Amino acid sequence: MKPIRNTIAVLAITLAGFTSTYAQDQLPSWNDGATKQSIVNFVAKVTKEGSPDFVPPAERIATFDNDGTLWCEQPMYFQLLFALDRVKALAPQHPEWKDQEPFASLFKGDVQAALAGGEHAMVEIIMATHAGMTTTEFERIVRDWIATANHPKFKKPYTECVYQPMVELLAYLRANGFKTFIVSGGGIEFMRPWTEKAYGIPPEQVVGSSIKTKFEMRDGKPALVRLPEVDFIDDETGKPAGINSHIGRRPVAAFGNSDGDREMLEWTQAGGGARLMVLVHHDDAVREFAYGGESKIGTFSAALMAEAKEHKWTVISMKDDWKKIFPFEQ
Amino acid sequence: MKPIRNTIAVLAITLAGFTSTYAQDQLPSWNDGATKQSIVNFVAKVTKEGSPDFVPPAERIATFDNDGTLWCEQPMYFQLLFALDRVKALAPQHPEWKDQEPFASLFKGDVQAALAGGEHAMVEIIMATHAGMTTTEFERIVRDWIATANHPKFKKPYTECVYQPMVELLAYLRANGFKTFIVSGGGIEFMRPWTEKAYGIPPEQVVGSSIKTKFEMRDGKPALVRLPEVDFIDDETGKPAGINSHIGRRPVAAFGNSDGDREMLEWTQAGGGARLMVLVHHDDAVREFAYGGESKIGTFSAALMAEAKEHKWTVISMKDDWKKIFPFEQ
Numbered sequence: 001m002k003p004i005r006n007t008i009a010v011l012a013i014t015l016a017g018f019t020s021t022y023a024q025d026q027l028p029s030w031n032d033g034a035t036k037q038s039i040v041n042f043v044a045k046v047t048k049e050g051s052p053d054f055v056p057p058a059e060r061i062a063t064f065d066n067d068g069t070l071w072c073e074q075p076m077y078f079q080l081l082f083a084l085d086r087v088k089a090l091a092p093q094h095p096e097w098k099d100q101e102p103f104a105s106l107f108k109g110d111v112q113a114a115l116a117g118g119e120h121a122m123v124e125i126i127m128a129t130h131a132g133m134t135t136t137e138f139e140r141i142v143r144d145w146i147a148t149a150n151h152p153k154f155k156k157p158y159t160e161c162v163y164q165p166m167v168e169l170l171a172y173l174r175a176n177g178f179k180t181f182i183v184s185g186g187g188i189e190f191m192r193p194w195t196e197k198a199y200g201i202p203p204e205q206v207v208g209s210s211i212k213t214k215f216e217m218r219d220g221k222p223a224l225v226r227l228p229e230v231d232f233i234d235d236e237t238g239k240p241a242g243i244n245s246h247i248g249r250r251p252v253a254a255f256g257n258s259d260g261d262r263e264m265l266e267w268t269q270a271g272g273g274a275r276l277m278v279l280v281h282h283d284d285a286v287r288e289f290a291y292g293g294e295s296k297i298g299t300f301s302a303a304l305m306a307e308a309k310e311h312k313w314t315v316i317s318m319k320d321d322w323k324k325i326f327p328f329e330q
Numbered sequence: 331m332k333p334i335r336n337t338i339a340v341l342a343i344t345l346a347g348f349t350s351t352y353a354q355d356q357l358p359s360w361n362d363g364a365t366k367q368s369i370v371n372f373v374a375k376v377t378k379e380g381s382p383d384f385v386p387p388a389e390r391i392a393t394f395d396n397d398g399t400l401w402c403e404q405p406m407y408f409q410l411l412f413a414l415d416r417v418k419a420l421a422p423q424h425p426e427w428k429d430q431e432p433f434a435s436l437f438k439g440d441v442q443a444a445l446a447g448g449e450h451a452m453v454e455i456i457m458a459t460h461a462g463m464t465t466t467e468f469e470r471i472v473r474d475w476i477a478t479a480n481h482p483k484f485k486k487p488y489t490e491c492v493y494q495p496m497v498e499l500l501a502y503l504r505a506n507g508f509k510t511f512i513v514s515g516g517g518i519e520f521m522r523p524w525t526e527k528a529y530g531i532p533p534e535q536v537v538g539s540s541i542k543t544k545f546e547m548r549d550g551k552p553a554l555v556r557l558p559e560v561d562f563i564d565d566e567t568g569k570p571a572g573i574n575s576h577i578g579r580r581p582v583a584a585f586g587n588s589d590g591d592r593e594m595l596e597w598t599q600a601g602g603g604a605r606l607m608v609l610v611h612h613d614d615a616v617r618e619f620a621y622g623g624e625s626k627i628g629t630f631s632a633a634l635m636a637e638a639k640e641h642k643w644t645v646i647s648m649k650d651d652w653k654k655i656f657p658f659e660q
Contacts, residue, residue, distance in 0.1 A: 058532060135574055179534070192578045202388060203578030204509070204535075213574060215567035215593055222596045224574055231575075237545035244465055244543060244554050245561075246576060248522045248533030263545055266552045 026172040029165040029324040036321065038314045039169065042276040046252060047176050053274035057177040061251045063207075063243060063264060064170070066184035066191060068257040068298045069280050070199060071162040072151070072326075074289040076111075076297060078158050079190050080122070082145055084111065086129035094128075103128075126187075127228035131211055134223040135189065142193045156328055159198045163280075164327045166255075170199055178253070183207045183243055185235035185260055189226075207246040209234045239264035257282065258292075259299045262307065269311060277313040279304070284319040287329070356502040359495040359654040366651065368644045369499065372606040376582065377506050383604035387507040391581045393537075393573060393594060394500070396514035396521060398587040398628040399610050400529060401492040402481070404619040406441075406627060408488050409520050410452075412475055414441065416459035424458075433458075456517075457558035461541055464553040465519065472523045486658055489528045493610075494657045496585075500529055508583070513537045513573055515565035515590055519556075537576040539564045569594035587612065588622075589629045592637065599641060607643040609634070614649040617659070 030036040046055040067073035087097070087106055097103035102121040105114035115121050130138065151161050170180050180201055182191060188208030195201045210231040213224040234242040240263050243251065254261070254268040257280040265277040282291050282298060292300030308315050318325060360366040376385040397403035417427070417436055427433035432451040435444035445451050460468065481491050500510050510531055512521060518538030525531045540561040543554040564572040570593050573581065584591070584598040587610040595607040612621050612628060622630030638645050648655060 058526070061534075188575070188578070196388070204391075204576070206578060210575060213571050215570050215597075222570065222593065222600050224570055240545050240552065240554055241543050245518070245540060246534070248518070248536060263552065267545075267554075270552050 026175065027165070027168050029168055029322060031321055031323055033321060035314055035316050039276065039278070042253070042274065043173070043176050046274050055252055055274070059249060059252065060173075060176070060178040061181065061247060061249050062173050062178045062253040063181045063183040063247075063251040063255070063268070064166070065256040065258075065261050065264070066182050066186055066208075068282065069163075069255055069261075070166050070170075070182070071158070072154075072288065073297055074291065075152065077186065078151075078161075079186050080125075081152075081158075082142070082149070082190065083125050083129045085145060085149060086141070087125060090129065123230070127211070130187065130190075131226045131228040134218065134225055135213060136223070138189055138226055139193050142190055146194045154326070154328070156326075159194055160328055161326060162198055163322070164324050164329075165322045166280075167199060167327070170201070173253070174200065179205065181205045181207060181243075181247060181251075183234065183239050183254075183264060185209055185233070185238075187211075188234075207234055207242045209238075235260045237263050240267035243267065252276065254278070255280070257298060257300065259301050259304050262304055265311075265313060269313075277308075277311065278316060279308055279313060280316045281318065283317055284322075284325065287325045288318060356505065357495070357498050359498055359652060361651055361653055363651060365644055365646050369606065369608070372583070372604065373503070373506050376604050385582055385604065389579060389582065390503075390506070390508040391511065391577060391579050392503050392508045392583040393511045393513040393577075393581040393585070393598070394496070395586040395588075395591050395594070396512050396516055396538075398612065399493075399585055399591075400496050400500075400512070401488070402484075402618065403627055404621070405482065407516065408481075408491075409516050410455075411482075411488075412472070412479070412520065413455050413459045415475060415479060416471070417455060420459065453560070457541070460517065460520075461556045461558040464548065464555055465543060466553070468519055468556055469523050472520055476524045484656070484658070486656075489524055490658055491656060492528055493652070494654050494659075495652045496610075497529060497657070500531070503583070504530065509535065511535045511537060511573075511577060511581075513564065513569050513584075513594060515539055515563070515568075517541075518564075537564055537572045539568075565590045567593050570597035573597065582606065584608070585610070587628060587630065589631050589634050592634055595641075595643060599643075607638075607641065608646060609638055609643060610646045611648065613647055614652075614655065617655045618648060 027036060045051060045053040046060065048054060064070055067077050084106060087103060091097060091107070098107065102114035102117055102124055146159060149158060150156060151158055154161055173180055182195060182201055182205065184191065186208050188206055188210045191208055192203040192206050195206050196203065212227045212229045212231045214227055215222060215224055232238065232242065239261065243264065250271040251268045252271065253276040254264050255278045256264060269275050269277055281300060282289055284290060291298055294301060357366060375381060375383040376390065378384060394400055397407050414436060417433060421427060421437070428437065432444035432447055432454055476489060479488060480486060481488055484491055503510055512525060512531055512535065514521065516538050518536055518540050521538055522533040522536050525536050526533065542557045542559045542561045544557055545552060545554055562568065562572065569591065573594065580601040581598045582601065583606040584594050585608045586594060599605050599607055611630060612619055614620060621628055624631060
């Protein structure tokens with residue numbers, strides 16, 4: 001038996017080496033270094049049967065914020081750019097908007113003035129453009145927009161303004177038995193029509209903010225009508241609540257990029273055992289945008305950075321850790 | 331090449347026959363007949379590549395009501411029996427309940443009087459027993475109860491009071507590429523701790539009614555605290571809304587047993603193309619319970635039966651279509 005055992009042992013070692021090399025190759029847009037290593041080490045640890053850190057496949061839940069974590073969120077949230085395009089498209093049916101804020105400023109091209117009203121102005125724009133139609137109609141509107149609109153700076157469809165290293169990471173985690181979820185402050189029905197194609201994440205694995213719907217018969221057929229009423233805000237303390245409501249298991253890995261993701265990472269870590277908490281830091285003004293701090297979009301406060309250090313969360317430097325940011329880069 | 335082609339053709343035919351026989355064998359607790367055939371035919375049709383009715387695997391969503399569809403709901407919803415056990419367990423901490431309805435009647439063993447207050451009394455009992463603890467604590471309470479409590483008539487754990495033919499059907503659908511979901515009026519966090527073991531349905535595929543939760547730090551650790559406030563009622567028109575919120579795709583097959591499932595079946599059928607809508611009819615007083623009509627639990631109104639006929643929904647007669655009802659039957 002001994003020679004056979006030795007052969008098996010050699011084979012096992014060879015395969016282990018192969019697996020590790022393969023893992024590296026699955027993340028070609030990541031520079032080697034501590035950040036990449038922390039991710040690869042975590043995955044190796046939780047997938048190794050017999051290891052004290054082993055996590056059964058059913059419990060390998062990984063959650064990802066979307067805006068600023070999986071795709072770009074500058075010059076403003078893409079969903080807001082969608083809403084602005086909708087305001088323009090709907091303007092002929094709403095002559096009253098001409099003299100009514102925040103719409104009047106929008107027509108003058110002054111987005112900043114339009115949004116000066118803060119959250120109230122934002123909610124008005126969202127409700128005017130995201131409610132009043134059936135879920136089926138809204139899905140079609142999103143599909144049409146995402147297929148035709150281009151990013152103002154990159155001149156590419158929005159679904160190409162995704163982070164190539166994160167797309168690789170999603171596939172790498174799934175290849176290791178993880179179920180990948182989006183947990184975003186963005187609208188759940190704004191994301192679902194395109195996440196499967198862009199990230200390989202199906203609609204049932206997308207958690208987001210929502211407005212209420214109402215079931216009614218329209219022309220003798222059942223329909224869900226979108227109401228101008230907030231149902232759930234999936235941000236900050238809402239993220240653990242959204243995870244609990246939609247997934248019903250605690251993630252073992254969570255990825256974010258801003259103060260809005262803090263509670264999701266805390267909730268993940270509090271599960272105990274091997275956990276991976278990661279923040280994307282936007283520090284590449286040349287290839288993308290450098291921001292964070294107390295910026296209006298994608299706030300990455302000094303307090304969050306301190307917490308990341310204290311809790312040993314992994315912080316991705318887009319500048320140093322990513323070979324490539326967007327798929328369209330040469 | 332011809333002999334090889336012939337061999338392949340013969341092999342394909344043999345395999346097709348094998349698959350079909352195999353399908354039949356996967357539903358051993360079903361009597362042969364129109365009901366079983368309608369299910370097997372539907373599955374054959376939507377899984378056959380090239381067929382006009384073919385449904386890609388990602389879209390093979392099947393939703394199941396729970397109470398009265400997957401497990402028994404008599405003499406009353408099991409969750410209510412759980413709540414009554416919790417009232418007894420919590421009584422020492424609530425001396426005021428002694429003189430306070432609906433609790434006073436419960437202590438006298440008069441469940442009917444306790445529930446005479448209707449929905450209000452029910453909500454009071456649920457809130458007193460389901461809220462005020464963290465989600466982690468509630469999960470543990472449910473796990474303990476489900477592991478130890480027995481059904482008053484069958485003297486078996488509740489998770490054995492499931493319908494054997496439906497458990498087979500769930501596995502059969504999954505073997506054919508379907509993703510199976512529970513969509514129940516029952517509490518989402520009451521079901522999740524045991525549905526994976528009982529039905530092979532993981533927590534993230536359970537949709538149900540919910541109460542609100544609040545994120546807070548307890549002893550320096552993040553916790554979700556269950557609030558005595560209704561969040562969502564996943565029944566009647568709530569079922570399509572719950573499906574839309576949690577799954578984000580329309581089911582191609584839906585299974586229920588009462589008026590509370592009507593809108594889910596209508597919503598499923600309205601998707602067009604090949605769809606399967608099924609109702610379980612409780613007509614076996616010997617092996618289970620015969621009820622329906624305008625009964626308080628599991629109402630199956632004459633209007634629903636008329637709609638089922640008009641829309642060609644499949645109605646399962648438990649008496650005629652099921653060889654065996656419970657797994658513990660000899």
